[in-house]
Amino acid sequence: MGNDAQTGPDRPVRQQQAADGGIEIRAVTEDELPLWDRGVARGFLRPHLDEGIEFRRLQFEPGRFLGAFDPYDPTRCVATFRSFDSELTLPGGALLPVDAITAVTVNSTHRRRGLLSRMMHRDLTAARERGTAAAVLIAAEYPIYGRFGFGPATRGRPLTVDLTRASLRAGLPESGGRIDFAGMAEVRKLGAELHERWRRTRPGALRRSPVWWKLHTGATSLPGYDWKEPFVALHRAPDGTVTGLIAYTVDDTWEGDSPNCTLTVHDFLATDGPTATALWRLAFSVDWVRTVSIGVLAADDPLPLQLTDPRAAVPGRAGGDFLWLRLLDLPAAFGARTYRTAGRLVLDVTDREGWTAGRWLLEAAADGTGRCTRLEGPADGPADLALDVAALGSLHLGAESAVRLVAAGQAAEPAPGGAERADLLLRTAVEPFNPDSF
Numbered sequence: 001m002g003n004d005a006q007t008g009p010d011r012p013v014r015q016q017q018a019a020d021g022g023i024e025i026r027a028v029t030e031d032e033l034p035l036w037d038r039g040v041a042r043g044f045l046r047p048h049l050d051e052g053i054e055f056r057r058l059q060f061e062p063g064r065f066l067g068a069f070d071p072y073d074p075t076r077c078v079a080t081f082r083s084f085d086s087e088l089t090l091p092g093g094a095l096l097p098v099d100a101i102t103a104v105t106v107n108s109t110h111r112r113r114g115l116l117s118r119m120m121h122r123d124l125t126a127a128r129e130r131g132t133a134a135a136v137l138i139a140a141e142y143p144i145y146g147r148f149g150f151g152p153a154t155r156g157r158p159l160t161v162d163l164t165r166a167s168l169r170a171g172l173p174e175s176g177g178r179i180d181f182a183g184m185a186e187v188r189k190l191g192a193e194l195h196e197r198w199r200r201t202r203p204g205a206l207r208r209s210p211v212w213w214k215l216h217t218g219a220t221s222l223p224g225y226d227w228k229e230p231f232v233a234l235h236r237a238p239d240g241t242v243t244g245l246i247a248y249t250v251d252d253t254w255e256g257d258s259p260n261c262t263l264t265v266h267d268f269l270a271t272d273g274p275t276a277t278a279l280w281r282l283a284f285s286v287d288w289v290r291t292v293s294i295g296v297l298a299a300d301d302p303l304p305l306q307l308t309d310p311r312a313a314v315p316g317r318a319g320g321d322f323l324w325l326r327l328l329d330l331p332a333a334f335g336a337r338t339y340r341t342a343g344r345l346v347l348d349v350t351d352r353e354g355w356t357a358g359r360w361l362l363e364a365a366a367d368g369t370g371r372c373t374r375l376e377g378p379a380d381g382p383a384d385l386a387l388d389v390a391a392l393g394s395l396h397l398g399a400e401s402a403v404r405l406v407a408a409g410q411a412a413e414p415a416p417g418g419a420e421r422a423d424l425l426l427r428t429a430v431e432p433f434n435p436d437s438f
């Protein structure tokens with residue numbers, strides 16, 4: 001990749017460069033990882049711990065670790081940005097190659113001078129050139145990424161279950177399988193294989209890399225990421241197939257001579273409902289445990305309704321935006337997902353980068369396949385929906401309602417009823433869900 005002046009076609013980026021004191025943005029080399037890692041720690045307001053380098057080396061890919069350098073002190077990395085290739089499961093189960101963005105930081109000394117804007121522009125331009133249809137990220141703060149065309153595309157939130165108030169209802173379907181604890185090496189192998197199957201069943205899921213499994217099983221460490229070996233239990237179906245996994249830790253809280261422990265769920269995968277129930281039964285029946293705290297659960301997960309008192313399950317966060325999606329190639333992104341009904345939608349899309357801007361026709365056939373094509377020439381009547389690419393990102397996986405976006409002023413329906421037609425076409429029976437922060 002060259003510098004922004006070569007690869008970045010638009011004027012605002014160049015204007016920004018003039019205003020930022022000649023700060024250079026470039027891909028860092030593997031030898032520069034210590035500098036880069038120090039920059040990440042400063043940006044995330046964490047003390048720096050040198051041992052992070054081994055982990056960074058495992059992740060390193062030339063060209064995908066960006067750093068910003070101020071000529072005042074070129075040995076200091078004042079902003080960081082990293083992307084890696086992943087795959088996003090779409091409604092219907094297709095895997096869409098995506099650019100996953102992480103480690104986005106700008107040091108407090110250099111904030112609001114356009115450094116994030118330049119890094120983002122450079123990375124997304126490169127992703128498009130590689131033919132990647134979309135980009136994804138987890139937003140630290142809601143207001144950061146909409147301007148770059150990202151919209152919240154999956155929901156997920158923590159859930160705390162008070163076991164003194166509720167338990168799982170009797171009579172839920174039994175799995176007929178068995179549950180056993182597994183060692184970390186076994187989890188790295190069987191957990192990864194299970195996840196490969198699970199992610200194909202859940203729109204919104206992302207691929208987990210081998211480094212992800214190493215980090216979450218203690219085979220490598222990231223200083224500052226407080227990993228303690230969890231209890232990991234695997235569920236096996238009667239034929240021996242691993243169909244579920246739960247990873248949890250338990251704190252050691254006692255009040256006088258009575259236990260009052262919290263079981264914290266760090267990972268939960270189940271390829272079918274009875275497996276999920278069996279794993280929840282395990283978690284809810286551990287001696288000494290009075291509270292189960294689930295790190296992230298899909299907004300439409302049935303678990304609260306499976307309790308004797310659903311009010312005992314308290315969501316930890318309002319809103320619950322989790323994975324954010326930036327569409328880069330509409331024909332690829334909408335052509336790869338499936339649709340529950342046949343239909344036709346005309347979209348007027350704005351995109352400040354221009355990449356997806358224009359009028360598009362989305363058509364779904366009765367067999368569930370769809371295609372999205374650009375409409376050239378003069379407009380033939382009003383569009384069903386007029387919206388920014390960020391709002392379209394929120395609709396793409398089916399999590400958000402077009403009717404709701406119109407009511408919120410985030411989309412318009414020039415043709416009456418357009419939002420309702422969009423919802424009929426795009427919404428899914430099961431919400432997309434991604435449990436992984438990255």
Ligand SMILES: CC(C)(COP(=O)(O)OP(=O)(O)OC[C@H]1O[C@@H](n2cnc3c(N)ncnc32)[C@H](O)[C@@H]1OP(=O)(O)O)[C@@H](O)C(=O)NCCC(=O)NCCS
Binds near residue numbers: 105117118138147
């Ligand atoms: C968030 C962060 C990366 C922004 O970097 P930056 O270089 O200051 O951003 P830019 O100067 O390119 O800002 C571009 C625009 O986004 C806005 N913006 C940036 N960060 C914002 C935030 N946290 N909240 C609201 N608006 C924000 C800017 O005001 C600017 O708006 P404008 O175009 O209308 O002037 C930086 O503040 C940071 O590192 N924060 C702490 C770590 C963090 O939260 N990282 C994100 C992890 S997901």
